[in-house]
Structures are given as C-alpha cells and as structure tokens.
Amino acid sequence: MELSGILAYLVSLAVMAGIYAVFCLGLNIQWGYTGLFNIGIAGFFCVGAYTTALITTPKPTGLYAQYVQQVIGLDLPFIVGILGAALVCGVIAFLIGIPTLKLREDYLAIATIGIAETIRLIFNNEHALANGPRGLMGLPQPLQGLVDPRHYNYIYLTIVVIIMVVIYLLSERAIRSPWGRVLRAIREDEISAAMSGKDIFKFKMQSLVFGSMIMGIGGALYAHYTKAISPDVFTPLYGTFIIWVMLMAGGSGNNKGAILGAYSIWGIWIGTKFLTNLLPVTLKARAPYIRFLLIGILLEIILIYRPKGLLGEEKKVSKFLD
Amino acid sequence: MILNIEDITAGYSEVDILHQVNLQVRVGEIVSIIGPNGAGKSTLLKTIFGLLQPRQGKVILNDEDITGLRPEKIVRKGISYVPQVDNVFPSMTIQENLEMGAFIRTDDYRHRLDQIYDLFPILRERRKHKVGQLSGGQRQMVAMGRALMLDPQVLLLDEPSAGLAPLLVSHIFEQIREINVTGVAIVIVEQNAQEALKMAHHGYVLAMGRKVLDDTGDALLENEEVGRLYLGG
Amino acid sequence: MVELFVYGIVLGSIISLGAIGLTLIYGILRFANFAHGDLMTAGAYVALFMVTGPFSWLGIPDHTFGALSFGWRMLLALPVSMVAVGGLGLLFDRIVFRKLRLKGSGVVILAMASLGASFIIRMLVLILWGADYRFYRPGLLRPALELPLGVKIRPDQILILLMVSFLVSVLHLFLQKTKMGKAMRATADNMDLARISGIDTERVIIWTWMIGGALAAAGGILYGIDVQLHAGMGWNFLLPLFAAAILGTIGNMYGALVGGLVIGVAQQVSTAFLLPTYKPAVAFMIMILILIIRPQGIFGGSHS
Numbered sequence: 001m002e003l004s005g006i007l008a009y010l011v012s013l014a015v016m017a018g019i020y021a022v023f024c025l026g027l028n029i030q031w032g033y034t035g036l037f038n039i040g041i042a043g044f045f046c047v048g049a050y051t052t053a054l055i056t057t058p059k060p061t062g063l064y065a066q067y068v069q070q071v072i073g074l075d076l077p078f079i080v081g082i083l084g085a086a087l088v089c090g091v092i093a094f095l096i097g098i099p100t101l102k103l104r105e106d107y108l109a110i111a112t113i114g115i116a117e118t119i120r121l122i123f124n125n126e127h128a129l130a131n132g133p134r135g136l137m138g139l140p141q142p143l144q145g146l147v148d149p150r151h152y153n154y155i156y157l158t159i160v161v162i163i164m165v166v167i168y169l170l171s172e173r174a175i176r177s178p179w180g181r182v183l184r185a186i187r188e189d190e191i192s193a194a195m196s197g198k199d200i201f202k203f204k205m206q207s208l209v210f211g212s213m214i215m216g217i218g219g220a221l222y223a224h225y226t227k228a229i230s231p232d233v234f235t236p237l238y239g240t241f242i243i244w245v246m247l248m249a250g251g252s253g254n255n256k257g258a259i260l261g262a263y264s265i266w267g268i269w270i271g272t273k274f275l276t277n278l279l280p281v282t283l284k285a286r287a288p289y290i291r292f293l294l295i296g297i298l299l300e301i302i303l304i305y306r307p308k309g310l311l312g313e314e315k316k317v318s319k320f321l322d
Numbered sequence: 323m324i325l326n327i328e329d330i331t332a333g334y335s336e337v338d339i340l341h342q343v344n345l346q347v348r349v350g351e352i353v354s355i356i357g358p359n360g361a362g363k364s365t366l367l368k369t370i371f372g373l374l375q376p377r378q379g380k381v382i383l384n385d386e387d388i389t390g391l392r393p394e395k396i397v398r399k400g401i402s403y404v405p406q407v408d409n410v411f412p413s414m415t416i417q418e419n420l421e422m423g424a425f426i427r428t429d430d431y432r433h434r435l436d437q438i439y440d441l442f443p444i445l446r447e448r449r450k451h452k453v454g455q456l457s458g459g460q461r462q463m464v465a466m467g468r469a470l471m472l473d474p475q476v477l478l479l480d481e482p483s484a485g486l487a488p489l490l491v492s493h494i495f496e497q498i499r500e501i502n503v504t505g506v507a508i509v510i511v512e513q514n515a516q517e518a519l520k521m522a523h524h525g526y527v528l529a530m531g532r533k534v535l536d537d538t539g540d541a542l543l544e545n546e547e548v549g550r551l552y553l554g555g
Numbered sequence: 556m557v558e559l560f561v562y563g564i565v566l567g568s569i570i571s572l573g574a575i576g577l578t579l580i581y582g583i584l585r586f587a588n589f590a591h592g593d594l595m596t597a598g599a600y601v602a603l604f605m606v607t608g609p610f611s612w613l614g615i616p617d618h619t620f621g622a623l624s625f626g627w628r629m630l631l632a633l634p635v636s637m638v639a640v641g642g643l644g645l646l647f648d649r650i651v652f653r654k655l656r657l658k659g660s661g662v663v664i665l666a667m668a669s670l671g672a673s674f675i676i677r678m679l680v681l682i683l684w685g686a687d688y689r690f691y692r693p694g695l696l697r698p699a700l701e702l703p704l705g706v707k708i709r710p711d712q713i714l715i716l717l718m719v720s721f722l723v724s725v726l727h728l729f730l731q732k733t734k735m736g737k738a739m740r741a742t743a744d745n746m747d748l749a750r751i752s753g754i755d756t757e758r759v760i761i762w763t764w765m766i767g768g769a770l771a772a773a774g775g776i777l778y779g780i781d782v783q784l785h786a787g788m789g790w791n792f793l794l795p796l797f798a799a800a801i802l803g804t805i806g807n808m809y810g811a812l813v814g815g816l817v818i819g820v821a822q823q824v825s826t827a828f829l830l831p832t833y834k835p836a837v838a839f840m841i842m843i844l845i846l847i848i849r850p851q852g853i854f855g856g857s858h859s
Contacts, residue, residue, distance in 0.1 A: 039670065099843055099846070099847050100843070100846075105662050105663050106663070107846060109663075110589075110794070110797045111839075111842070111846070114836070114838075114842065115839075117794065118835075118836040121833055125830050125832060125833065236790070237674065241670070244667065244670075285685070289681040293678035293679065295674075297675060300651050300668060300675070303651075303660075303667060303668050303671070304655065304668075307660070371751070373751075393751050393753075394750060394755070398753060405747075405748070405751070408745055408748060409748060410745075411740070411741045411744040411748065411749075412744055414740060414741060414744065418741075422738070422749070422752050423752055425734070426754075468752065
C-alpha cells in the first residue's frame with residue numbers, strides 16, 4: 001500500500017477522532033466538571049447534524065421534491081450551519097434541563113436516554129421534517145473548490161482541529177474561572193455548594209447548555225464530513241456509548257484527557273477492524289458486533305481498574321489555588 | 323466483668339476521634355456515657371460493635387478478644403446494638419421487625435417474643451401495624467425490642483431519648499431500667515446526662531475523645547464540675 | 556379502543572415482570588440497572604436456543620398445546636431460561652458491580668457499568684443470532700378468540716396474563732411468608748440495620764439478582780411468544796420499565812406491577828393517535844410527568 005494511501009487513511013481517522021474529541025470536550029463540561037450524567041448525547045449529535053443539514057442545503061424543488069422532503073432549506077454557508085447547530089442544541093438543552101436538572105443523577109440519566117430516543121424517533125417518523133429514514137444527502141463542504149477532491153480531507157482535518165483547539169482553549173478558560181470553580185464544587189458536594197448561596201440550578205443549566213452546544217458543533221462537523229446523514233446513524237451505540245468510553249478512558253475532568261481519549265479509543269476501534277479482518281468468513285458478518293463487544297468489555301475494565309482514565313483529573317485547576 | 327474496652331483509639335479516615343479510652347461493664351450493670359457533642363460517644367459504641375475498626379486497643383467480651391470483628395459476628399456473640407437513627411424497618415410490621423431481630427435464632431423464639439410484648443404491651447396491641455406509621459416513642463420501643471430478641475448479654479443504646487417528647491423520655495428510661503432488671507447489661511450513650519446518670523451503676527464522662535471522669539452514677543451526679551458542665555440542661 | 560385496552564394489559568403485564576425485577580434490584584442495592592431490558596432479551600434468546608437446540612436433540616416433542624403457539628419444549632425452556640438469566644445477572648454482579656460497590660464507587664459509575672453490561676449482552680446476542688427478527692414458531696397462524704364485550708384476545712395472550720399472575724403471586728408469597736423474603740424486605744428498608752441484626756445481606760443480594768433476572772427472562776420469553784424476538788427488544792423496554800417502576804414508586808414491587816399495567820395500556824392506547832414506533836416516547840413522557848408532578852410515585856409517602 002503506497003504512502004499517500006496510508007496517509008490519506010490516517011487523515012480520515014484523525015478527522016473522525018477529532019470530531020469525537022469535540023463531543024468529549026462537551027461531555028467533559030457536563031460530566032467531568034459538573035457531574036451531570038448525560039446518556040442522551042446521541043440526541044444532540046442528531047440535532048446538530050440535522051440543523052446544519054437543513055440550514056446549508058437548499059429546499060428541494062421540482063422533481064427533486066418528490067424524493068426528498070425537508071421542512072426548511074436555507075442554503076446558507078457552512079459557518080452559519082455550525083453556529084445554527086450550536087444554537088439549536090443550546091435551546092433544546094435548555095428546554096430539556098428545565099424538568100430534568102432537578103432530578104437525581106440516575107433519574108437524569110434515564111431521562112436523557114428518553115430524550116435522545118424521542119429525538120431520533122421524531123426524525124425517523126416525521127418525513128416532512130427531514131426526509132425520515134432516508135435522511136438527507138449532498139451537504140456542502142467548506143472550502144470545497146480549493147483543492148483536488150482527493151486531498152480535500154486535509155483541509156477538513158485542519159478545520160476540525162482548529163475548531164477543536166478553540167473549544168479546548170475556551171473550555172480551559174471557563175474551568176479556571178470562578179464559574180468553573182462553582183461547577184466543580186457542585187460535582188464534589190452539591191449540598192455544601194447550595195449552602196454557600198449559589199443557585200445550583202442555574203449553574204447546572206449553564207453547564208448543560210454549553211456542553212450541548214459543543215456537541216451540536218460536533219454533530220455539524222460530522223454531517224459536513226460524511227455529507228449524508230440519516231436517523232440510524234445516531235444510535236445509543238455510535239452516538240452516545242462510544243463517547244462515554246472515550247471520556248472515561250482519557251480521563252474525565254480533564255480536557256486533555258477528553259481529546260486523548262477520543263483519539264485512543266477511535267484508534268482502538270479502528271484497530272479492532274484489522275483484527276476482525278483476520279476472522280474466518282463465517283464470523284466476518286458479525287465483525288462490528290465483536291468489535292463493540294470488545295469496547296464494552298474495555299469500558300468495564302476501565303471502570304473497575306482505572307476509573308480516572310489515562311490522565312486522571314486535573315489536580316490544579318486554578319492558578320489562585322495551590 | 324463481661325465487657326472490657328482497653329485503650330481504644332479509633333476514628334474515621336485520617337482523623338482519630340477516640341484516644342485511648344478505657345471502659346468496663348460488669349454483669350447486669352447500666353453504664354452511662356455522657357459528654358458534649360462530638361466527644362466520640364457514638365463512635366465508641368460503633369467501635370465496640372464492629373462498625374468501625376479501632377487503630378489501637380482491644381474489645382474483650384467474656385475474656386474473648388472480639389476487636390475488629392464484623393457486626394454480623396459480634397451480634398452472634400451476645401451484643402446487640404440500637405443505632406440512634408434509622409433503627410427500624412419502616413415498611414414492615416412491628417411483629418416482622420421483631421422477627422428480623424430474631425433472624426439468626428434457630429430455635430423457637432415465640433417465648434422471647436411474648437417477653438418483649440410483656441415489656442412493651444402497646445406493641446402487642448399494634449403488632450400488625452407498619453412501623454413507619456408509629457410515633458417516635460413507639461418506634462424507639464420497636465428498635466429496642468428488635469435488639470432484645472436475641473437475648474443479648476450486653477445492649478448498646480445510642481441516645482435512645484433523642485427526639486422524643488419529654489413525657490416519653492422518662493417512659494423510655496423506665497423501660498430501660500426494666501430491661502436491665504431482666505439481667506441485660508446496658509451501655510447507654512446519652513445527651514440527657516441527668517437521667518442517664520440517675521439510673522447508671524457506673525458512669526463515664528467523655529470529652530474530646532478521652533475519658534475525663536469515671537465513677538459511680540451517684541457520685542457523678544453529686545460532682546460539682548459534672549453538674550455545672552453537663553447537668554445544667 | 557377496547558382491543559387496545561386489552562392488549563395494553565397484556566403488554567403491560569410483560570412490562571410489569573421487568574419492572575418488578577428492576578425495582579427489587581433498585582430497592583435493595585440502590586442501583587439503577589440499565590442492563591435490565593437486555594436481561595429480558597437474554598431470556599428470550601436462551602429459550603430460543605433451548606427450544607431449537609438441546610430440547611430438539613433430546614427429542615422432546617414439538618407439537619403445540621391446542622390453540623397455543625408453543626408446547627413442551629417452551630414449557631421446559633421457560634424455567635431453564637429463568638434460572639440461566641438469573642445466573643447471568645448474578646455473574647455481572649460478581650464480576651463488575653460488586654467490585655465497584657466494595658470500592659465505594661458512586662451511583663453514576665455503577666449506572667455506567669450497567670450500561671456497559673447492557674451493550675455487552677446485546678452484542679453477544681447479535682454475534683450469536685444476528686440482527687434478523689426471529690420467531691419461536693415461524694409461520695404459525697395465530698387467530699384471536701372472540702370473547703364477550705367485543706374483546707378479541709389470542710389464546711397465547713390469555714396464557715401470558717395467567718403466567719404473569721402466577722409469577723407475581725409466587726413472588727408475593729415468597730416476600731411475605733418466607734424467611735429469605737422477609738430478609739429481602741428488611742434489607743430493602745434498611746441495609747445497615749439488616750446487617751446489624753445479623754442478616755446475611757450478601758445472600759440477600761444473590762437472591763435479588765436471581766429473582767430479578769428470572770422475572771426479566773420470563774418477560775422476554777412471553778414477549779417473544781406474543782410478538783417476535785430481536786436483539787434490541789430489551790433496550791426498547793428499558794424506558795417503559797423505568798417509567799413503570801418510577802410511577803409505582805421505586806422499590807415497591809406492587810407499585811411496579813400497577814405501573815407496568817398503566818404504562819402498557821397508555822402505550823397501546825397511544826397507537827390510536829400516534830405511530831406505534833413512538834411507544835417508548837409515550838412511556839418516557841409519562842415518566843417525565845411523574846418526575847415533575849409526583850416524583851415519589853403513586854405509592855410513595857411524602858418522604859423522598
């Protein structure tokens with residue numbers, strides 16, 4: 001296999017891992033710093049991807065409209081799509097937060113599962129919304145015409161990495177701020193934090209909303225990378241579970257851990273693909289399930305033997321504390 | 323002497339609450355432990371009962387070293403413990419609570435059940451009622467009854483009068499005396515120092531995790547310092 | 556509408572079996588078992604294996620009982636599967652959850668571990684049987700009986716109701732009359748006090764998993780008999796299970812029974828207005844409503 005082929009493959013891996021890293025950064029704010037147990041990531045993944053799709057594609061007309069239904073089609077540029085995705089996810093997170101943030105952690109978890117499932121069901125069943133199970137295709141890619149299509153992924157990787165780094169820096173700033181300290185206090189001991197007069201609900205809501213906006217951006221990045229989306233992409237497995245494994249592996253409560261976890265687990269995921277290529281033909285059809293089984297077992301091992309993940313939580317969070 | 327606490331040092335995580343505490347309980351005695359909040363009185367009971375491992379020292383029951391044994395083992399050796407809070411099974415009936423007290427007995431314990439009902443007649447009346455619906459005083463009776471089902475040699479009581487209306491407080495202490503009359507040694511930790519010392523054969527004053535005074539109940543009642551510091555209320 | 560109600564009761568009784576197990580485990584271990592739905596899946600597939608595998612090799616007759624859609628093989632497979640899945644739940648507890656409990660891991664870590672377990676179970680089913688829909692008895696016509704009041708119900712479904720009633724009654728007697736049953740209730744009330752009283756809480760935990768797993772397996776098998784089997788069937792039950800348990804007050808077995816029936820009926824009746832695929836969303840909405848309006852459930856006191 002020639003070098004440029006290998007390089008191209010690695011670049012595509014890096015893009016996906018980078019997109020997942022964005023999700024991990026968002027989850028880290030919710031879980032790592034605030035202790036919110038959000039198992040509904042797939043819901044924000046879905047909304048983010050669909051929002052940008054509806055914003056950046058034109059509404060089908062003429063013959064095309066017979067095959068594809070969309071509720072809106074604004075045909076606006078990529079950047080509007082990304083920002084729109086973040087905004088809509090933020091709004092949805094806000095609406096979801098109102099009834100659920102007061103709940104106990106494990107109740108919050110089941111509520112988030114329900115929300116993600118409901119979102120997916122709506123996109124799957126309401127054909128007029130976004131073409132139902134067939135999904136949407138032909139999403140535009142930013143800076144498309146700049147290079148030879150074979151080399152486009154280098155550009156997209158750059159875009160993804162830039163966005164990832166910007167989110168990382170913003171998140172780091174936020175965590176070291178007084179706002180961030182309150183979040184950590186809530187995670188450590190909610191009762192004491194409440195007693196010191198902070199409006200716990202407001203802080204949790206802010207954490208939920210910002211984390212979800214980041215996830216929306218991740219969803220949008222995914223949509224423009226694959227150029228086509230459909231509801232069955234956003235399952236609990238690919239859309240939620242794997243992100244949790246990534247964050248737990250890398251180190252929850254640590255933004256570097258979030259990024260490291262995304263790249264490591266995605267690397268392992270791709271690695272298992274090569275392993276299962278060695279399987280006899282009869283088992284090949286079951287390869288994805290075997291791979292996910294391994295990831296599931298990996299999570300259990302991490303939870304038992306190294307729940308802090310590779311990097312563990314950041315010890316020194318504020319330059320004012322010792 | 324049936325229970326001997328030797329030089330116990332114990333605490334939670336890094337901090338030691340008790341420092342080299344000594345205590346003796348003789349057969350059939352009531353031993354009262356009083357002292358300010360945070361003195362370590364409850365911690366001492368928990369250490370005796372194996373809910374806490376001491377860092378140093380020994381707990382000896384009838385010449386047997388039971389230091390550090392788990393509660394499940396200690397309860398089989400003849401010590402029963404009544405915690406201060408959460409000391410009943412609220413969704414179960416009075417009768418069922420007592421049955422749970424007798425869980426490890428392999429014999430026919432109905433005779434013992436009758437004895438407990440004789441001690442607390444109102445419980446017999448309401449034995450099919452769920453304990454969660456009972457008043458504080460009745461719940462305390464159920465809590466003590468549960469612990470007594472095993473015919474313990476030593477009964478550990480953690481603040482039995484806590485949260486009870488004043489009228490019920492003297493009633494509870496009456497019942498504790500009655501229990502003692504049947505031959506059970508009682509170690510009682512109490513905020514209500516007056517009542518606790520009145521019925522005590524022997525009293526210990528604990529402060530800051532150390533034993534500061536150790537005398538008969540009557541002597542402590544007459545002690546000026548004790549009177550000033552602990553009997554004011 | 557009457558038909559929807561009747562089928563809602565049938566579906567609801569299946570949900571109840573899962574919800575009772577879920578609520579028992581929560582009541583005693585304070586642990587939200589996200590793998591409980593997949594224990595139902597495991598039960599259904601273990602029965603499938605027994606019916607098509609060992610019982611076939613053993614030469615057990617395959618004919619069906621009268622108007623029912625199953626025969627001796629399934630009758631024997633049911634208890635076998637219940638024991639097997641009880642053991643499966645216990646195995647996960649020993650290997651994963653118990654270790655985390657002893658370490659003092661928080662509520663969330665335990666819940667995450669059960670989420671991992673649910674995926675592991677589901678992947679195993681997919682590896683062994685694939686993603687196709689399966690039937691215990693493919694191609695069998697199952698006509699409905701016509702009963703008075705315009706009620707239409709299949710003989711299988713009558714049996715489901717009878718079986719659920721039987722299992723619930725047995726469980727009730729077990730919890731009320733037997734020593735271990737009372738020990739389980741005591742441990743659910745107050746685990747520390749149970750230990751202080753000398754109750755072997757480890758044994759209680761073992762029984763809890765065996766019973767919870769067994770009921771889940773029964774639920775999965777009954778659903779498989781009534782509808783079909785597929786690898787995601789249990790996960791689709793997860794929201795209704797939690798909704799039922801929360802509605803009936805978490806930890807309360809009888810509440811879970813009632814909750815299951817309510818959720819089942821609500822889901823079926825909703826199909827008069829919504830697409831059937833929205834059924835989990837209906838359960839979810841009810842759960843959110845309960846958590847907002849009366850989080851302690853129908854049978855909860857004013858304490859939390």
